[in-house]
Amino acid sequence: MTVDVTIDPLTVPRALEDADAGDFLRYGELGRQICDESTGIPQLAPTAAEMLSSWQDATDTLHTGFVARRGSEILGMVTVDYPQEEGALSAELDLLVPAVNWGRGIEEALLDRAESEARRHGRARLQLWSLHRPDASDDVLVPQTGWGRVPPTALTALLQQRGFRLEQVERNSELDLTADAAPLRTALADARRTAGDDYRLVEWTLPTPPEFREGYAAVLARLVTDAPSGDMEFDEERWDADRVVRRDARLTGAGQLVSVAAVEHVPSGSIVAYNELLIGEDRTGVTHQFGTLVAREHRGHRLGMIVKCANLLRWKELVPHSTRVSTFNAEENRPMLDINEAIGFVPVSYAGAWQKRL
Incomplete structure (x- = not known):
């Protein structure tokens, strides 16, 4: 010792x-x-x-x-x-x-x-x-x-x-961002046809536009409750438009760039799915996928494929010199892993989530 x-x-x-x-x-x-x-x-x-x-x-x-x-x-x-x-x-x-x-x-x-x-x-x-x-x-x-x-x-x-x-x-x-984008465009078009007119794709670069802040807050809060967490016990998070503004400021600090692709449920006006991509000040570096979620009651409409493919295609235009994107997903989250594998993500490392009750 x-x-x-x-x-x-x-x-x-x-x-x-x-x-x-x-x-x-x-x-x-x-x-x-x-x-x-x-x-x-x-x-x-x-x-x-x-x-x-x-x-x-x-x-x-x-x-x-x-x-x-x-x-x-x-x-x-x-x-x-x-x-x-x-x-x-x-x-x-x-x-x-x-x-x-x-x-x-x-x-x-x-x-x-x-x-x-x-x-x-x-x-x-x-x-x-x-x-x-x-x-x-x-x-x-x-x-x-x-x-x-x-x-x-x-x-x-x-x-x-x-x-x-x-x-x-x-x-x-990780996904090779230098690969041909045609499969992403095809997958996005197929998924949008499946989702139908009740679901509308919206996209923005942080900071979040005022008209999306409340809806974005609501779906961000659900990442803790709706995403698979194994036997981890996470505290519920409380979100509002002000917290979105604070988070935006933190994520865009030090020259970072963040793109969001989200799906709005047209009948309710709610944001029900989203995907975020982030890169540091060095735009040739690794892109990190932050949150990705489809609200539980809106699953089965291929919204996860929509937000992932749409944001990756947008990202290729925003940040053309980043060569790969990195993401973490729970092993039990087979629907999201299916999407990743279908569009070319390959496993490169693993993380173990550990918990101790005091």
Whole structure:
């Protein structure tokens, strides 16, 4: 057990150029380093610049972090995020200890601090995600739902020792954006014919136009309740137009670009499906798919295919130099995986969703 380590709160600077921004910049670097070590895909993690605005605004989520160091050397970090809805019971953790520092007690000390902080905030559930390369061996971990599997790692061994349970597996898939767009256009046309005139495609680039904010808020709130979550217990989220405005500002911070394709149910005027694509300031980098959802009562009309294909086609015009898009989907979400596979997504890594009840 490492004994000469101090653990201090992570400083959130006003700007990354400020004198106190060093730890936060290292936080961004650590996230990419851990993703690289775990999957070979460092771009899965956002940069410090892309995260800063979210950390500065605690209205919807309080972001906290802790730094383990010896002298001036940073050995690892842990973050603890708290949804701010009244009665929220969850705390989301991210443990960032590089392989070179693993096994020296640093990871245990950081988890101890994170758990004590979560208890202090009155939280009853800890949630954490592990990242994994594809593995064809028989030595795998399977959630109780039976959907998906991930190989064991040093992190999963620690989580099991600490009382966490694997509750869900998510597949990370990528699509080659340089491929011929004709299949996307054909799939979109077929899906729109199936959906019929009751469903209208609408598209925009963030910030969300005022006329769509309330409807968009309503469907964003349903991502927690309608998307497959295995045995994870997520807090319900409360959304309104003001929260959409705040989220837009966070997502477009640091030069990020976000495109939305949504479906409006014409008889009710409600937005009932959506897909989001995001890229950082470097428009040649990896595109990330954020939320995708079809409201439960509107499934079966191929709306998922509509929003995915429409947004990908729009994206090829908006960001012609990004070569691939990355997305995560629950392994039990077979309808969405069917869409992904039909349009050319292939699996490249996996994530395990872990939960501990305090």
